[in-house]
Amino acid sequence: MRKNLFFIVVIFLAQPLLSQELQAKFSIVSSKVSSGVDKKIFQTLQTAVSNFLNNRKWTNDNYQPQEKIKCSFLFTIDEYAGNNIFKGTLTVQAARPIYNTSYESPIINIQDPSVQFRYVEFQSLDFNENRIQGSDPMASNLTAIFAYYVNIILGMDYDSFSPRGGDPYFQKALYVVNNAPEGGDIVGWKTFEGLRNRHKLIQGFTDSRFNLVHDAIYAYYRGGFDKFYESENDGRTSVLNALNYLNTVNTENPGSMVIQFFFQGKSNELVKLFSRAQTDTKTRARDFLVKLDLTNASAYKELK
Numbered sequence: 001m002r003k004n005l006f007f008i009v010v011i012f013l014a015q016p017l018l019s020q021e022l023q024a025k026f027s028i029v030s031s032k033v034s035s036g037v038d039k040k041i042f043q044t045l046q047t048a049v050s051n052f053l054n055n056r057k058w059t060n061d062n063y064q065p066q067e068k069i070k071c072s073f074l075f076t077i078d079e080y081a082g083n084n085i086f087k088g089t090l091t092v093q094a095a096r097p098i099y100n101t102s103y104e105s106p107i108i109n110i111q112d113p114s115v116q117f118r119y120v121e122f123q124s125l126d127f128n129e130n131r132i133q134g135s136d137p138m139a140s141n142l143t144a145i146f147a148y149y150v151n152i153i154l155g156m157d158y159d160s161f162s163p164r165g166g167d168p169y170f171q172k173a174l175y176v177v178n179n180a181p182e183g184g185d186i187v188g189w190k191t192f193e194g195l196r197n198r199h200k201l202i203q204g205f206t207d208s209r210f211n212l213v214h215d216a217i218y219a220y221y222r223g224g225f226d227k228f229y230e231s232e233n234d235g236r237t238s239v240l241n242a243l244n245y246l247n248t249v250n251t252e253n254p255g256s257m258v259i260q261f262f263f264q265g266k267s268n269e270l271v272k273l274f275s276r277a278q279t280d281t282k283t284r285a286r287d288f289l290v291k292l293d294l295t296n297a298s299a300y301k302e303l304k
Contacts, residue, residue, distance in 0.1 A: 019062055022058070026049045026050045029075070030077050032079070034080065071108075076089045093108060096160055098221075112145070137182060141180075144176055151173035173205075196260075201261055210253065210256070212248055286301065
């Protein structure tokens with residue numbers, strides 16, 4: 001009996017421990033908050049959110065330490081509204097390593113100006129997928145927003161490694177949107193709340209009208225940048241195919257937020273990528289990029 005127990009213990013210890021998916025950094029900029037607010041609360045909040053992001057299991061997969069997704073969340077507080085309510089802008093960034101290189105390509109780089117939540121120092125940060133609204137919607141909005149963006153990051157990352165691999169996580173993000181906290185000054189979840197919001201972004205990943213976006217993500221990363229160590233021409237061709245997919249989506253759905261989202265943080269790598277391309281490839285890429293990424297059109301026009 002004791003011998004059997006020994007083997008059970010050995011087998012258990014030999015199993016790999018489940019490792020979380022994120023290597024996340026959370027920071028707060030509080031310079032706009034009046035001196036009447038005890039700034040120690042921000043250090044407590046920073047620690048609490050960091051633990052929430054890094055210690056929670058977000059998938060059923062086991063990640064090795066080197067496989068963790070590097071990401072950062074920067075919350076700039078614009079206003080303390082009283083009653084422990086903070087309002088501001090959340091900047092979310094994440095990167096994906098490119099195979100056989102030390103380079104990391106951005107998979108998400110976005111600013112969300114509609115972040116508001118209640119935080120009382122030392123309160124626990126809970127996220128219940130079955131009761132996202134919780135007993136205090138304004139307090140629950142904090143973890144709902146972070147859960148939403150974590151699933152967007154996971155969706156992008158999984159899509160970049162396998163066709164439609166990110167679907168389960170985009171669906172989770174959509175579920176958060178459909179069951180998001182409501183009331184008071186909570187905004188950012190409804191499609192009618194401005195030109196850019198969380199609803200419009202996740203629509204670009206879950207509505208069948210945007211299916212080619214998933215093909216573009218896979219072609220851009222796995223078929224494109226990951227193939228450069230084998231063949232630069234094949235890699236560029238795949239990235240060019242990705243741009244073609246996105247152009248089709250943009251033609252059929254002009255002004256969609258997901259197109260803008262895709263290109264944020266990518267202009268420098270795209271210019272470098274196509275600057276050494278053959279003339280016809282460079283011309284096609286420039287024509288796509290000037291149309292799709294208007295913010296950086298002047299940079300792409302240098303591709304001559």
